Amino acid sequence: xxxxxxxxxxxxxxxxxLRLSCVxxxxxxxxxxxxxxxxAPGKGLEWIGRTRNKPNSYTTxxxxxxxxxxxxxxxxxxNSLYLQMDSLKTEDTAMYYCASYDTNGYPMGYWGQGxxxxxxx
Amino acid sequence: AIEMTQSPSSLSASxxxxxxxxxxxxxxxxxxxxxxxxxxxxxxxxxxxxxxxxQSGVSSRFSGSGSxxxxxxxxxxxxxxxxxxxxxxxDHSFPLTFGGGTKLEIK
Numbered sequence: 001x002x003x004x005x006x007x008x009x010x011x012x013x014x015x016x017x018l019r020l021s022c023v024x025x026x027x028x029x030x031x032x033x034x035x036x037x038x039x040a041p042g043k044g045l046e047w048i049g050r051t052r053n054k055p056n057s058y059t060t061x062x063x064x065x066x067x068x069x070x071x072x073x074x075x076x077x078x079n080s081l082y083l084q085m086d087s088l089k090t091e092d093t094a095m096y097y098c099a100s101y102d103t104n105g106y107p108m109g110y111w112g113q114g115x116x117x118x119x120x121x
Numbered sequence: 122a123i124e125m126t127q128s129p130s131s132l133s134a135s136x137x138x139x140x141x142x143x144x145x146x147x148x149x150x151x152x153x154x155x156x157x158x159x160x161x162x163x164x165x166x167x168x169x170x171x172x173x174x175x176q177s178g179v180s181s182r183f184s185g186s187g188s189x190x191x192x193x194x195x196x197x198x199x200x201x202x203x204x205x206x207x208x209x210x211x212d213h214s215f216p217l218t219f220g221g222g223t224k225l226e227i228k
Contacts, residue, residue: 035217037165045157045165045208047217061215064122097164102176107155107212109176111164 002026002110004098009115022081022098030076032101036083038094088119127220133228142194142223144209152188153213160205
């Protein structure tokens with residue numbers, strides 16, 4: 001069974017930092033690109049970034065709203081994806097999902113259940 | 122950034138109905154489009170890609186079409202489990218962008 005399990009969410013003050021993790025199982029995580037997507041309360045989905053796989057040098061892409069503040073990384077030996085979030089703002093409050101290409105090569109074919117980040121003083 | 126416009130933003134329908142959701146991109150994206158279903162309090166679920174390539178395990182009542190700038194998701198013979206919010210996603214170019222969503226409600 002394919003699973004993506006996020007962790008690391010919580011309450012943080014504006015200007016603070018948080019690191020989210022996502023552990024994959026049930027498929028060959030290292031083969032695939034992975035993304036982070038967030039959803040503010042009552043709002044739609046917002047893509048925030050992608051990491052490519054080793055053959056593509058683990059390069060990353062970011063949305064403008066998080067560029068320079070958020071960093072995506074991965075550790076294929078641990079089947080894990082990470083999102084380092086710095087200089088957090090109240091508008092970063094959202095449910096954060098990790099997602100990966102699936103074995104058919106479709107983007108965001110697999111999703112985690114999400115982890116909630118609340119930025120508030 | 123490519124803007125994805127979904128319509129309608131909400132839709133009321135009855136069990137057994139056929140509904141169509143439209144997604145339009147602000148520039149051509151070939152067939153680099155995915156459809157996702159999200160139920161309240163749950164993570165999104167991937168339905169199909171490339172306008173029409175259905176994910177394994179997804180009901181054949183779902184179908185898609187389109188290429189370029191205009192795409193549709195059609196659900197035939199609506200079932201109670203289909204009432205959800207649907208999103209399109211373009212992954213033709215960065216930043217990736219989602220449509221605003223279409224909330225499908227029971228009439």
